[in-house]
Amino acid sequence: xxxxxxxxxxxxxxxxxxxxxxxxxxxxxxxxxxxxxxxxxxxxxxxxxxxxxxxxxxxxxxxxxxxxxxxxxxxxxxxxxxxxxxxxxxxxxxxxxxxxxxxxxxxxxxxxxxxxxxxxxxxxxxxxxxxxxxxxxxxxxxxxxxxxxxxxxxxxxxxxxxxxxxxxxxxxxxxxxxxxxxxxxxxxxxxxxxxxxxxxxxxxxxxxxxxxxxxxxxxxxxxxxxxxxxxxxxxxxxxxxxxxxxxxxxxxxxxxxxxxxxxxxxxxxxxxxxxxxxxxxxxxxxxxxxxxxxxxxxxxxxxxxxxxxxxxxxxxxxxxxxxxxxxxxxxxxxxxxxxxxxxxxxxxxxxxxxxxxxxxxxxxxxxxxxxxxxxxxxxxxxxxxxxxxx
Amino acid sequence: xxxxxxxxxxxxxxxxxxxxxxxxxxxxxxxxxxxxxxxxxxxxxxxxxxxxxxxxxxxxxxxxxxxxxxxxxxxxxxxxxxxxxxxxxxxxxxxxxxxxxxxxxxxxxxxxxxxxxxxxxxxxxxxxxxxxxxxxxxxxxxxxxxxxxxxxxxxxxxxxxxxxxx
Numbered sequence: 271x272x273x274x275x276x277x278x279x280x281x282x283x284x285x286x287x288x289x290x291x292x293x294x295x296x297x298x299x300x301x302x303x304x305x306x307x308x309x310x311x312x313x314x315x316x317x318x319x320x321x322x323x324x325x326x327x328x329x330x331x332x333x334x335x336x337x338x339x340x341x342x343x344x345x346x347x348x349x350x351x352x353x354x355x356x357x358x359x360x361x362x363x364x365x366x367x368x369x370x371x372x373x374x375x376x377x378x379x380x381x382x383x384x385x386x387x388x389x390x391x392x393x394x395x396x397x398x399x400x401x402x403x404x405x406x407x408x409x410x411x412x413x414x415x416x417x418x419x420x421x422x423x424x425x426x427x428x429x430x431x432x433x434x435x436x437x438x439x440x441x442x443x444x445x446x447x448x449x450x451x452x453x454x455x456x457x458x459x460x461x462x463x464x465x466x467x468x469x470x471x472x473x474x475x476x477x478x479x480x481x482x483x484x485x486x487x488x489x490x491x492x493x494x495x496x497x498x499x500x501x502x503x504x505x506x507x508x509x510x511x512x513x514x515x516x517x518x519x520x521x522x523x524x525x526x527x528x529x530x531x532x533x534x535x536x537x538x539x540x541x542x543x544x545x546x547x548x549x550x551x552x553x554x555x556x557x558x559x560x561x562x563x564x565x566x567x568x569x570x571x572x573x574x575x576x577x578x579x580x581x582x583x584x585x586x587x588x589x590x591x592x593x594x595x596x597x598x599x600x601x602x603x604x605x606x607x608x609x610x611x612x613x614x615x616x617x618x619x620x621x622x623x624x625x626x627x628x629x630x631x632x633x634x635x636x637x638x639x640x641x642x643x644x645x646x647x648x649x650x651x652x653x654x655x656x657x658x659x660x
Numbered sequence: 661x662x663x664x665x666x667x668x669x670x671x672x673x674x675x676x677x678x679x680x681x682x683x684x685x686x687x688x689x690x691x692x693x694x695x696x697x698x699x700x701x702x703x704x705x706x707x708x709x710x711x712x713x714x715x716x717x718x719x720x721x722x723x724x725x726x727x728x729x730x731x732x733x734x735x736x737x738x739x740x741x742x743x744x745x746x747x748x749x750x751x752x753x754x755x756x757x758x759x760x761x762x763x764x765x766x767x768x769x770x771x772x773x774x775x776x777x778x779x780x781x782x783x784x785x786x787x788x789x790x791x792x793x794x795x796x797x798x799x800x801x802x803x804x805x806x807x808x809x810x811x812x813x814x815x816x817x818x819x820x821x822x823x824x825x826x
Contacts, residue, residue, distance in 0.1 A: 301663070372693065403788045407716045414724030418696065425689060444728065464788070 379419035394563030435515025452605035470550030540574025675701035
């Protein structure tokens with residue numbers, strides 16, 4: 271065992287020897303090392319988050335045919351640091367009518383609900399926080415803490431715009447939790463486990479779940495974007511209607527926490543798309559060298575994040591009634607239909623070899639997509655005929 | 661004292677204090693938030709008992725639902741959400757006495773159990789798998805499980821019937 275094949279274990283052993291060499295009890299040392307690991311992980315994520323600001327601004331600039339930040343450092347890569355210094359130096363205002371405790375707690379909970387998620391993300395074969403057997407449910411649970419933080423922010427600001435913005439956002443998040451949970455059940459059925467580590471290991475032989483359930487991956491992506499509250503589902507903001515929505519009263523670093531949480535949330539969901547449907551850390555030689563696996567995982571997560579950005583900066587905002595109708599009348603029934611079809615097809619095909627199983631599952635997804643399109647076309651035709659008959 | 665005991669005492673102390681705050685605070689929104697804290701503490705206790713599924717479901721169902729309750733509390737109550745009427749009525753000493761009696765009785769009954777203070781036996785097998793199988797197994801909980809789903813379906817149909825104008 272050396273550093274390149276099992277880095278976390280080697281570091282753990284090394285620190286353990288150092289601490290016990292200082293005369294510390296082994297279990298106390300274990301707790302301290304675990305706490306150090308947590309602090310290090312959160313720090314690494316937050317540093318990554320700083321650069322996500324730059325990535326986001328650069329990518330949106332390219333989508334809008336601009337250059338984006340290009341003055342501070344090569345390609346403007348140090349632009350986030352002036353941004354952060356500006357945010358930190360700004361006056362920290364708590365409105366006079368605000369509920370102080372709730373107002374100050376909301377941004378912390380908002381960022382925490384995203385950082386919680388990294389406890390269960392498997393970065394590589396032997397690099398992960400915890401192998402939780404209910405990891406996918408844990409994703410939904412931390413999402414509900416995020417919902418709570420938004421309604422807390424909206425209510426405690428004592429501002430009508432903030433409250434209306436928070437209401438919209440909660441309506442959005444609560445309703446899209448249903449297709450999100452249903453699409454999370456598809457990898458659960460395919461791998462027979464809710465643990466992310468197991469789900470990634472099931473995709474070891476090149477059969478990524480994206481190939482087995484492309485429609486499931488698409489549903490998860492749509493539900494995840496809605497859960498993030500990003501365009502086309504960014505009903506929480508709207509300059510002409512409710513200004514900045516639930517975080518209208520937040521200034522300085524408190525707003526910064528919401529902003530950092532939003533960016534990190536998008537990247538985290540990119541990571542979940544990668545882990546659930548694109549094989550997680552799997553790639554050439556990733557099994558033997560975990561650090562390479564972590565690199566593959568981050569690269570795939572960046573791809574997922576790029577997809578989310580691509581959609582955000584291409585598609586215009588949809589109306590709130592369309593948003594709810596799209597969820598309840600289209601996405602939720604489709605997610606449940608796909609869930610039933612996937613469960614049946616998986617049961618019938620699971621004993622066959624991969625070259626029958628994968629095309630079979632793919633075909634079942636294509637059939638569901640075709641049937642959906644046919645039903646939509648039929649509905650549209652009926653509506654058109656009814657309109658013409660008038 | 662083991663680490664597990666330390667966590668247990670911290671979590672239960674937290675649950676009791678926040679539960680007290682739920683019923684004593686005059687601000688309805690603060691009561692809802694203290695309720696969140698209480699339910700989160702219960703989830704911590706579940707997690708220390710190896711019931712990870714229950715712990716996470718506790719957060720999903722209860723804390724997720726509190727956000728909705730929050731919305732209704734804001735919509736259905738007065739502007740500043742503060743009530744100035746007294747929080748207790750003349751019968752509170754009786755209620756406190758009965759509650760203390762029931763609590764003492766429960767403590768006494770628990771202390772008479774042979775397993776009181778004993779170490780918790782280690783769970784065998786995958787508890788999540790066992791729970792899933794028990795829910796759909798005819799020898800275990802399939803009947804209550806299906807009855808609960810019929811109840812939920814009835815609620816769903818009722819809601820659709822109520823809002824359907826035709």
